[in-house]
Amino acid sequence: MPEYKQFPLADTAEGLTEAEIIDWKVKPGDEVAVNQIVVEIETAKAAVELPIPWAGVVTELLVEPGQTVEVGTPILTMDVDPHGEAGPSVNGSAPAEAAKAEQADEEEMKPLVGYGSKAAAAKRRPRKRQAEAAGPAPQAAPQPPAAPADPVRAVQVVKPREEADNGVHGNGTVDVSYVPLAKPPVRKLAKELGVDLRALTGSAEGGVITREDVRRAAAGETAPEPTAATAPSALPGSYDPATRERRVPIRGVRKATAQAMVSSAYTAPHVTEFITIDVTPMMELRDKLRRTPEFADVKLTPLAFAAKAVCLAAKRTPDVNAVWDENAGEIVYKDYVHLGIAAATPRGLIVPKVRDADAKSLAELARAIGELTATARDGKTPPEDMRNGTFTITNVGVFGVDTGTPIINPGESAILALGAIKDMPWVVDGELAVRKVMQLSLSFDHRVIDGQQGSQFLADVGALLADPAVAITY
Template identity: 60%
Template sequence: MPDVGEGLTEAEIVTWQVKPGDTVTVNQVICEIETAKAAVELPCPWAGTVGELLVQPGESIEVGTPIITIDTGGGAPAGKAGDDEAVPNLVGYGPRQASATRRARRSTAAPVPAVEPQPEPEPEPASEPAPARGGVAVPLAKPPVRKLAKDLGVDLGSLDGSGDGGVITRSDVEAAAAPAPTAPARSVGGVRREPIRGVRKATAAAVSGSAFTAPHVTEFLAVDVTETMALRDRLRATRQYADVKLTPLAFVAKAVCMAAKRTPDINASWDEPAGEIVYYDRVQLGIAAATPRGLIVPKIRDADTLSLRELAGALADLTDTARSGKTPPADLVGGTFTITNVGVFGVDSGTPIINPGEAGILAVGAIKPMPWVVDGELAVRTVCQLALSFDHRLVDGEQGSRFLADVGALLTDPGLALTW
């Protein structure tokens, strides 16, 4: 498993695109892997014939673990654990880490690998000892059964396998995990369990770390965006914006970038090890996106240098890529400020959690008609709720309030942009 970059230490095989005996070429996609950040297609670094698939779909493994053997025609298969040959870099990925964990050869005299190669060998006769680890007999069970036992808290060493050769089966594990018979009870419905992994695992770690590391402060502002929505309607009718999906979020993004120039503390990060505050010249704007795989935050690079039309196009591309699950891992890191649009779900407001390493995040609520006082008279206006969470180590209340007020002012009267 190569290091796909950005400090990732493990990945999960989603699907294999090849099988033993297939002929492969350099950079041919051999499998799809899922990291904590995105789904990635993995190219092959060698040309040759597929020998073994050492990892099954659904298994999470560490970077550096062998996943496939390729017979390159030069003798020993390439890429198998224990090889001393130089390993070529995969196109588009960083070099393999020398310190990465390597899996031992599968042998009765050596430790049993954490993931057994497939296809599964014929079970050993019951009269022969099972493979041993440190002098202790290791129960015979396939990787999916081992994983099930781990999830259910069943000790495989306490079971007698009912399969051929004493192999422990799924039924053996489920029977061991079943509770002792009790008096009949009324059914309260079923439950479903799923392992915590991939994007959900990464999101949980990130928000937990942020919530207990950065002292959050959240401020709220109701904004009359009637004029901005009218401007959007006029622009959409022009030739320049005819082929662009111009959403309200594009106006919010533009307002955030302009306001950040007036309050640079909001576009900074806290470097605890160095004892420094890092201020950024450019806004690397994260957009929280709900996808079938979970919440991800891809970035619009140098968003403050883009025009409104360019921001609208970048937002459309970002959204389409995220929903298709093809966001590159490099696009999910290195942000300086984030926008989350909860309004698309009909929600008015919330208290967003800051993306780790950033100073603030802005939640945009639903845009809808509401009663509003204009020049002393009650009128129906188009209104939106904004919620800004910021790291109080970096941003004082005055600075956070000024930034939020600037964003609101630009959305209330977009003509102000001409005076800044």
């Protein structure tokens, strides 16, 4: 007999309160195994793939891609006993048994990553069997839920926008794997008028189906050709041709970044210092190391040299690797460097960490930075790689920018910005020469770091990049 369970959005062990459903990896009717990935979500920090804690058959997807839901909200329903091997279903059991089964549901969830106490305490959609537990036991087991009347809710497979069409094949059949772009009120109207959204082509920005599109289809009218102002676009958000404005909701990584930066700017008293250095020796050393076997398969960049310099300089000035603990009334000095590398990604700015960067060689740092940035750009950075940083480097030089005044990441006390390396006139041994020159800027929390310590640290980093041989003196 069928036994139905609902899969809630979990707290992925990072204080998650809500997340956006990006993509379903399954559809109704699919048979899944324990710990199989069923959905990809976007949290405030990164994209995360969630596994299912049971085996069974997916019966319904409760949330559409693009929707943001709170932790604990049911997002999927499945039959965990599709072959009738487990006896009576939970919904058809006695009240006491139903309560035990409900508790068992929660216990089953705990072994998986991301199923902690917060998820259990979060708001949840009331379950039918909870209400039944308070009344008399039902006389007969319930039948499986009927297929949803809305044909769109029955299928949740999303095609990439560049591959999606209107779901209608040349032979006139409708592709059931296609999910049309339409807001809930439009879907409701289509249901009321008996219009299949999969057979429509949206006239709004990005191919979104409007109320007018549905009404025209219901009246048998042909949709007008999209104009230049309303033609589908790959840009996110909604476009208003009348005002020529595009509005994008603030959520995900962008929302988290904004909150963190505002909190840091108004909490930690920022001071920023600058230095300009000749890095010609560093660039010459890089060219030399690239020809050695140890660095044959390593992408050795100025960022890797800067990371090594920061780790060495932090040993002489430990204040830059400390943090102000307001609640405890203490300054906490870290005996390790978890080095954050600011990475620009399609979802926004994130800062993955190189764990124990101070214990790594130059080659190991270069490999770690390359792996972190590649994973970040793919949107696959796990939450644990973005927590507990002690110092951050941001490389604005890759955009051709000379320098900037970076904002300190919350939980840290300093951040270093690397500027672009440019050919510039420089005085060498009393003579003018063309050299490789770059600017560095250091922002630090003046509660923890005095001007002396900040200046000493920045000067040390500059000296190490200007002449890497100085490293042997540390």
